[in-house]
Amino acid sequence: MTIGTSVTEIGDMAFRYCPGLTSITIPNSVTSIDDCAFLECSGLKELTFEDGTDTLSLEYNYYLGSYSGLFSDCPLETLYLGRNIFYSKSAPFKNIETLKSVTIGTSVTEIGDSTFYDCSGLTSITIPNSVTSIGEKAFHGCSGLTDVTVPESLAEVGTKAFYGCENIEKVYATSLESWMDIEFADETANPIYYGAELIIDDISTEVVEIPETTKEVGDYAFAGLETIIAVIIPDVVEAIGNGSFSGCSGLENINIPQTVKTIGEKAFQFCTSLVSAVIGRVIDRSSRAGVETSSAKSSIGTSAFAGCDKLSDIVIGYNIGSIGENAFADCDKISKVECYSMLAPEIENNSFEEAAMAAATLHVPNGYRDVYEGNPVWSKFGTIIDDLAAAEMIIIDKETASLTESTTIQLTATSTADDKLTWESSNTDVATVDRSGVITGIKPGTAKITVTAESGARAYCSVTVTAKPTEIEDIEAKTEDTVRVEDGNIIAPEDSEVFDLNGRRVKPEGLRPGIYIVRISGNKSVKVIVR
Numbered sequence: 091m092t093i094g095t096s097v098t099e100i101g102d103m104a105f106r107y108c109p110g111l112t113s114i115t116i117p118n119s120v121t122s123i124d125d126c127a128f129l130e131c132s133g134l135k136e137l138t139f140e141d142g143t144d145t146l147s148l149e150y151n152y153y154l155g156s157y158s159g160l161f162s163d164c165p166l167e168t169l170y171l172g173r174n175i176f177y178s179k180s181a182p183f184k185n186i187e188t189l190k191s192v193t194i195g196t197s198v199t200e201i202g203d204s205t206f207y208d209c210s211g212l213t214s215i216t217i218p219n220s221v222t223s224i225g226e227k228a229f230h231g232c233s234g235l236t237d238v239t240v241p242e243s244l245a246e247v248g249t250k251a252f253y254g255c256e257n258i259e260k261v262y263a264t265s266l267e268s269w270m271d272i273e274f275a276d277e278t279a280n281p282i283y284y285g286a287e288l289i290i291d292d293i294s295t296e297v298v299e300i301p302e303t304t305k306e307v308g309d310y311a312f313a314g315l316e317t318i319i320a321v322i323i324p325d326v327v328e329a330i331g332n333g334s335f336s337g338c339s340g341l342e343n344i345n346i347p348q349t350v351k352t353i354g355e356k357a358f359q360f361c362t363s364l365v366s367a368v369i370g371r372v373i374d375r376s377s378r379a380g381v382e383t384s385s386a387k388s389s390i391g392t393s394a395f396a397g398c399d400k401l402s403d404i405v406i407g408y409n410i411g412s413i414g415e416n417a418f419a420d421c422d423k424i425s426k427v428e429c430y431s432m433l434a435p436e437i438e439n440n441s442f443e444e445a446a447m448a449a450a451t452l453h454v455p456n457g458y459r460d461v462y463e464g465n466p467v468w469s470k471f472g473t474i475i476d477d478l479a480a481a482e483m484i485i486i487d488k489e490t491a492s493l494t495e496s497t498t499i500q501l502t503a504t505s506t507a508d509d510k511l512t513w514e515s516s517n518t519d520v521a522t523v524d525r526s527g528v529i530t531g532i533k534p535g536t537a538k539i540t541v542t543a544e545s546g547a548r549a550y551c552s553v554t555v556t557a558k559p560t561e562i563e564d565i566e567a568k569t570e571d572t573v574r575v576e577d578g579n580i581i582a583p584e585d586s587e588v589f590d591l592n593g594r595r596v597k598p599e600g601l602r603p604g605i606y607i608v609r610i611s612g613n614k615s616v617k618v619i620v621r
Contacts, residue, residue, distance in 0.1 A: 370407020
């Protein structure tokens with residue numbers, strides 16, 4: 091059957107009951123194919139959609155019920171898909187078990203939801219370097235797939251796109267960088283999930299060296315990659331996503347640098363060969379190292395290492411501030427935990443198995459055993475020894491502050507090592523700071539105030555300086571419901587600022603009799619008399 095290029099539509103039931111039709115080519119002039127157009131074409135084995143840039147709209151086989159795909163009852167064996175297709179109800183090739191060969195043209199940019207759902211006869215698929223997205227369940231149940239080629243252009247893969255593709259053996263990718271740029275919606279969106287090899291440049295991936303340009307290891311990036319035996323994470327990475335390395339059963343050790351602020355849920359779940367994990371920054375006994383304010387603390391997510399049933403040694407750096415639920419659930423072999431935080435990280439009752447805690451030894455910073463023994467969860471460890479080097483920490487009372495020109499504000503900082511502290515402003519034209527932490531506003535702008543200990547430990551405060559009022563303008567006549575005076579106190583909306591007539595910012599309580607200016611939202615000012 092040859093269809094001319096002047097044809098733009100194939101109507102309802104156009105080729106119904108054509109059992110002798112064995113192959114057909116749909117020209118790129120056709121923009122829509124309607125209900126049941128190929129219903130009961132029991133001999134149709136070869137289907138070609140010519141290359142084209144216009145999207146082809148496909149309907150479904152109404153008479154087969156349940157929104158059956160347009161070609162679902164055709165015994166297709168080969169398919170050439172040369173352009174994007176749109177279908178509002180059922181995927182056109184759903185449940186075609188006879189389909190063995192699919193070629194996708196370079197005009198195709200997306201593979202829609204459920205396109206090849208349960209096409210169990212499909213054995214391999216090469217996705218061209220034009221496709222940017224693969225939809226939900228696109229290859230769901232394609233149990234015959236053994237190899238998949240992924241293009242550099244691919245950016246996202248939908249939920250369960252490769253669910254049930256348990257026989258995939260090899261997945262080919264152009265580069266580690268392009269692979270890590272793919273956003274996988276869940277673990278079964280990743281074709282390697284069931285234990286396939288990831289082959290990059292004809293080499294099976296055994297050692298993953300995260301590129302220096304990577305800020306975040308994406309969700310499920312290497313989920314199920316059993317061939318991994320080592321992962322090298324550079325100190326530029328700031329986050330490890332959910333399930334990034336889940337099921338990497340060949341991984342024996344992991345070292346996570348202090349730059350990583352978040353370790354996602356199930357990040358290393360079921361890494362069943364993992365024996366040791368170093369998480370964050372540790373302290374060398376010969377020298378103290380600095381840590382910034384509490385806001386710099388990192389977190390270990392829910393079930394991050396759950397099911398790592400050979401994990402025995404864990405090192406938790408001083409930058410770790412919290413450990414999530416079930417983080418080390420079913421890790422029954424834990425015998426030694428070193429925790430370098432002097433504040434004892436926040437921890438859930440079920441972060442560790444209670445039996446494992448009771449049998450393990452917890453090592454903490456020298457002089458801080460009482461902190462852990464006083465914690466209702468950490469105290470469950472059978473033995474607590476304070477023999478680790480302690481990091482110096484600076485605790486500052488404000489991490490942000492605002493003031494006006496010619497006014498001052500006091501910052502307070504303390505060092506856990508009782509070191510001498512020095513103060514410095516990043517922009518003395520905007521704000522200065524003296525040796526005791528008193529900041530003076532100079533002119534409008536922003537500055538960063540740094541307090542430093544002798545060991546190099548630091549903490550910061552971001553300061554914003556605003557202009558002082560020079561004139562009384564925009565005085566609102568009716569302010570009874572907005573600003574009022576009660577017993578020498580000015581009652582004003584939250585975030586309002588009160589100034590005397592010299593432009594100095596003052597507290598709104600216990601004021602002396604006089605005239606004051608209240609600046610409220612919208613930069614409006616109100617004159618208030620305190621009698």
